Amino acid sequence: MQRLAYAIAALVLALGIGSARAADDVLIGALYPMTGPNAQVGADAKAAMETAADIINGNHDIPMLMGKGGGLDKLGGAHIRLIFADHQGDPQKARAEAERLITQEHVVALIGSYQSATAATISQVADRYQVPYMSADNSSPSLNQRGLKWFFRTSPHDIMFTQAMFDFFRDIGAKTGRKVQSVALFHEDTIFGTDSSNAQKQMAETAGIKVAADIRYRGNSPSLSAEVEQLKAANADVIMPSSYTSDAILMVRGLHDVGYAPKAIMAQSAGFVEQAFIDAVGPLAEGVMSRSAFALDASKARPAIPAVDALYKARNNKDLNDNTGREIIAVIVLADAINRAGSTDEEKIRQALVATDIPGDQTIMPWKGIKFDSTGQNIEATPVIQQIKGGVYHTIYPFDVAVEPAVWNVGK
Amino acid sequence: MVGGLLMGLIYALVAAGLSLIFGLMDVVNFAHGELLMLAMYATYVIWLVTGLDPLLLLVPVALLLFALGVAIYHLLMARALSVRFNRGMVQIFVTFGLAILLRGAAQFTFGSDFKSVSKSWLSGKTIDLAGVYIPLPQLAAGVVSLFAFALLLLISRTEFGHALEATREDRDAVALIGIDRNRIFAMGWGLGAGAVGIAGVMLATFYYVSPSVGANFALIAYVTVALGGFGSLIGALVAGLLIGQVEALTALLIEPSLKQVGMFAIYLLVLMFRPRGLFGTL
Numbered sequence: 001m002q003r004l005a006y007a008i009a010a011l012v013l014a015l016g017i018g019s020a021r022a023a024d025d026v027l028i029g030a031l032y033p034m035t036g037p038n039a040q041v042g043a044d045a046k047a048a049m050e051t052a053a054d055i056i057n058g059n060h061d062i063p064m065l066m067g068k069g070g071g072l073d074k075l076g077g078a079h080i081r082l083i084f085a086d087h088q089g090d091p092q093k094a095r096a097e098a099e100r101l102i103t104q105e106h107v108v109a110l111i112g113s114y115q116s117a118t119a120a121t122i123s124q125v126a127d128r129y130q131v132p133y134m135s136a137d138n139s140s141p142s143l144n145q146r147g148l149k150w151f152f153r154t155s156p157h158d159i160m161f162t163q164a165m166f167d168f169f170r171d172i173g174a175k176t177g178r179k180v181q182s183v184a185l186f187h188e189d190t191i192f193g194t195d196s197s198n199a200q201k202q203m204a205e206t207a208g209i210k211v212a213a214d215i216r217y218r219g220n221s222p223s224l225s226a227e228v229e230q231l232k233a234a235n236a237d238v239i240m241p242s243s244y245t246s247d248a249i250l251m252v253r254g255l256h257d258v259g260y261a262p263k264a265i266m267a268q269s270a271g272f273v274e275q276a277f278i279d280a281v282g283p284l285a286e287g288v289m290s291r292s293a294f295a296l297d298a299s300k301a302r303p304a305i306p307a308v309d310a311l312y313k314a315r316n317n318k319d320l321n322d323n324t325g326r327e328i329i330a331v332i333v334l335a336d337a338i339n340r341a342g343s344t345d346e347e348k349i350r351q352a353l354v355a356t357d358i359p360g361d362q363t364i365m366p367w368k369g370i371k372f373d374s375t376g377q378n379i380e381a382t383p384v385i386q387q388i389k390g391g392v393y394h395t396i397y398p399f400d401v402a403v404e405p406a407v408w409n410v411g412k
Numbered sequence: 413m414v415g416g417l418l419m420g421l422i423y424a425l426v427a428a429g430l431s432l433i434f435g436l437m438d439v440v441n442f443a444h445g446e447l448l449m450l451a452m453y454a455t456y457v458i459w460l461v462t463g464l465d466p467l468l469l470l471v472p473v474a475l476l477l478f479a480l481g482v483a484i485y486h487l488l489m490a491r492a493l494s495v496r497f498n499r500g501m502v503q504i505f506v507t508f509g510l511a512i513l514l515r516g517a518a519q520f521t522f523g524s525d526f527k528s529v530s531k532s533w534l535s536g537k538t539i540d541l542a543g544v545y546i547p548l549p550q551l552a553a554g555v556v557s558l559f560a561f562a563l564l565l566l567i568s569r570t571e572f573g574h575a576l577e578a579t580r581e582d583r584d585a586v587a588l589i590g591i592d593r594n595r596i597f598a599m600g601w602g603l604g605a606g607a608v609g610i611a612g613v614m615l616a617t618f619y620y621v622s623p624s625v626g627a628n629f630a631l632i633a634y635v636t637v638a639l640g641g642f643g644s645l646i647g648a649l650v651a652g653l654l655i656g657q658v659e660a661l662t663a664l665l666i667e668p669s670l671k672q673v674g675m676f677a678i679y680l681l682v683l684m685f686r687p688r689g690l691f692g693t694l
Contacts, residue, residue: 035516037624039524189669217668222423222619222628225415225550226663226671245526249620257538257547257618276526280620 025081026072026344028334029101031094031112031122034086037220037246040276041114041323042086045137047316048324049082049111052331054311056080064304065362066332066339074342080335083107087118094118098125108344109134109334114323116140116192123151131346132337132353136330137323139269140195144375152353152372154333155326156381158192158242158268161291162199164383165266166207168397169238175399178411184213184236186227186251187268188243193219196242196268212236220246228254231262237410238264245271249280256284263409265289266385273322278391287407289387294325295366295395297403298384305364320364321393329363333370366401414546420656421554422611426629427636427648428564429607435643436580436600438500439489442507444633445626446514447605451477451612452621453518456527459616465533466617470556474609481605484510485598493597511626518623526620534617553614560610561649567603568645576600580643631672635679641692650690654678 030049032042055062057079060069071077083105087094094113101107102125110126111134113119119138126133127148135143135153139161144153156164173179185200187193197214204211213234217227228251231239239262241251248271255262267290271277278285296319299305308328309320320328333356338344341352358370360380369380385397387406394404430444441447454473455466492506493499529535537548567573579586579596587593619625636655640647655675662674682690 035519035524035624037622039519039623040526043524215668217663218671220628221671222632223415223419223659224668225419226660227668229415230664230668246620246622249526249528253618256536257545257550259538259540259545274526276620280526280528280530282530 025079026075026335026338027105027107028080028082028331029098029105029107029110030082030084031087031097031101031110031118032084032114033089033118034084036088036090038089038114038244040245040274044316044318044321044324045114045327046084048312048320048327049331051308051312051315052328052335053080053082055308055328056332056335060307060311062304062307064308064332064364065336065358067304072335072339074339075344080331080338082111082331087113087122089115089118091117091121095121095125098122099129102126102129102131107131108338108346109349111136111330111334113138115190116143116195117190119143120191123148126150130350132334132350134330134334134353136327140191141199142191142195144377148376150350151376152378153376154330154370154378154381155293156383157377158196159199160381161268161293161383162196162203164291164385164397165200165240166203166209168266168385169209170207171397171399172406172408176408176411178408180209180237180410182210182212182234182236183238183240183266184215184231184234185211186213186215186217186231186239186241186243188219188247189216190219192268192270193242197240200240210236217247219244221250224250224254225257227251228258228260231255232258232260235260238262238266240266240268241272242268243271245274245277248272248274248277252277252281252284252288263412267291269293269322273393275318275321278388282391285388285391287388287409289385289396289406290322290393291383292322292386292393292395293365293367293381293383294320294322295384295386295401296320296325296393297395298366298401301401302361302364302366308364325364329365329370332363333358366395414544415550416656416660417653418546418550418554418656419659420653421557422550422615422652423629423632423636423655424649424652425557425560425611425614426608427633427640427652428561428645429604429611430633431637431640431643431645431648432564432607433600433604434637436576437489437493437597439503439507440634441604442504442630443484443511443514444604444608445628445630446511446518447477447480447608447626448612448615448629449518449621449623449626450480450514451609452616452619452625453522453527454609455613455616456529456621457522459529459532466529466613467533467552470610470613473613474606477609477612478602478606481601481603482598484605485601486594489597489601490594515623515626522623524623526622528620529616532617547618549614549618553611553617556610556614560607561645564603564607564645572599632675635675637689639679639682639689641689644689644691647689647691 034042085097141157141159187197337352341348386393396406534549640651
């Protein structure tokens with residue numbers, strides 16, 4: 001009995017010390033799909049964000065914002081600590097988890113969340129509790145148009161991304177003389193695919209490009225064979241998919257199955273930049289293009305990339321991609337704002353975020369910089385277009401930062 | 413159309429195993445999709461390690477799943493059956509819990525990334541029949557599915573099949589004529605899991621594998637079974653084919669994102685006019 005009492009006393013003491021130490025840390029709640037069809041994205045995001053935390057807290061010398069390490073100097077060297085929650089890709093679970101992180105874990109900010117549908121509910125909860133939500137990798141344009149005071153997004157959204165695609169179509173058309181006449185839209189039916197395809201439809205119209213097909217499908221279907229038949233029948237110059245990994249695999253394999261070799265595929269990132277997609281479809285992925293917020297091959301202009309990539313690779317045994325690159329920079333920007341606020345008071349952090357003005361070369365992103373407008377959107381996030389060659393994405397546009405010439409089969 | 417037909421055959425085979433177990437024991441196996449997932453992982457892992465073509469793995473994986481089915485019966489279902497109170501709910505929770513456990517275990521063991529058998533005799537090959545393209549892996553899957561159905565029907569005609577039938581009709585009375593109920597149930601689970609094992613091997617030749625892949629097929633399997641009639645093999649076959657066609661047609665005529673709506677509309681219609689399913693006798 002006495003031994004039990006000692007054990008309990010020791011346990012209580014240990015917990016006490018544990019929580020006392022934790023109080024020094026600045027807590028940030030990160031919401032990702034850790035189970036379900038997109039669990040790998042969540043696992044990669046966790047590795048990326050922990051890499052970012054390591055850069056901030058540890059002892060490094062990386063030529064970027066917060067790259068010196070040593071924690072948050074204006075908060076006495078406090079470390080940031082990420083608490084991960086699993087929203088399973090479900091907007092309702094995301095809402096509940098966001099609430100739990102704020103009310104029970106007492107995080108000072110939220111960050112997330114991959115699927116835009118989950119960001120929609122998380123950011124609402126954040127706004128209600130007056131806690132900043134940093135959107136690292138949600139790309140729906142409607143997210144920052146809801147009048148939320150506590151929403152911030154470092155990454156471009158799908159209108160900015162889509163603009164880059166159509167700029168590329170215009171410029172490559174002018175350069176090669178082979179213009180895009182028609183596109184076929186192919187998108188999943190949640191907020192991501194819907195918003196993305198709406199932007200594409202609008203811009204195609206403005207650019208005088210015909211929308212030969214507009215195919216909305218249900219994600220994680222057992223089969224997309226009927227859908228790819230429609231793509232084949234449309235035979236557009238460019239197929240523009242907005243798809244998560246599983247559907248990206250089925251679409252590209254399906255096109256091959258029906259004996260159709262599309263002239264060009266221009267993807268709205270997501271599943272198409274995942275290594276699992278490239279591994280699964282192998283040679284069929286060659287020539288696939290995608291917009292990207294991140295360019296691994298831009299290390300000349302962004303000298304921090306090799307060091308950050310090495311740190312990430314040590315954790316997760318793969319290179320940074322469009323998603324993980326954006327996740328790292330979002331944590332860095334958030335930590336920088338907390339540091340500049342010099343406080344864990346949420347309103348002060350929000351004000352620091354509003355005042356953010358970071359030049360692009362202080363980041364690992366190919367952007368002009370980071371500066372939020374009144375809706376919380378970073379207006380200096382300038383995307384690039386990349387193309388798969390030899391199983392790896394290379395930057396092909398804008399032409400002045402391209403490392404490989406574009407392989408352009410339209411009009412041939 | 414052809415795509416819908418071949419997909420329908422796969423749906424039918426996945427559903428056959430479910431139907432078998434349901435018809436025999438009145439148990440909805442909520443872990444059915446997870447058994448499919450395990451079969452796909454088994455195919456993937458053996459292919460990765462030994463380099464053997466998935467087609468050669470049909471029999472080993474089917475046997476493996478058969479053994480697993482028998483084990484699930486003896487270790488879990490037999491115990492769930494002996495519960496005195498609210499037996500139906502207990503059985504549902506047992507299989508539901510098993511599903512979550514298997515999915516979690518797969519994510520823990522294999523990671524959550526999408527894997528796929530990238531090289532096999534069939535993969536990436538496609539036949540051109542005067543403009544109608546038929547992907548070889550799907551065609552092979554359809555043919556194998558038909559063979560599996562023939563085999564299952566054959567089994568149902570044997571003495572063992574009659575014992576299955578008798579046990580289904582009156583599980584207590586069969587004991588009087590010397591049929592070991594436990595053995596029959598275990599065989600039923602084995603056969604059901606074996607059928608889904610065959611479906612898993614064939615699916616792995618053209619579909620990706622991930623811990624949650626079972627869910628994509630399980631829902632359709634439940635509808636197929638209910639549509640075809642609980643416990644009816646022919647019903648599962650016809651319903652699977654029907655669902656494949658309805659999906660393809662809905663995608664073509666209305667909108668791809670409403671594929672499942674077409675499927676459920678048909679199911680609800682059948683439920684209204686013939687609640688026991690198209691070929692149901694129960």
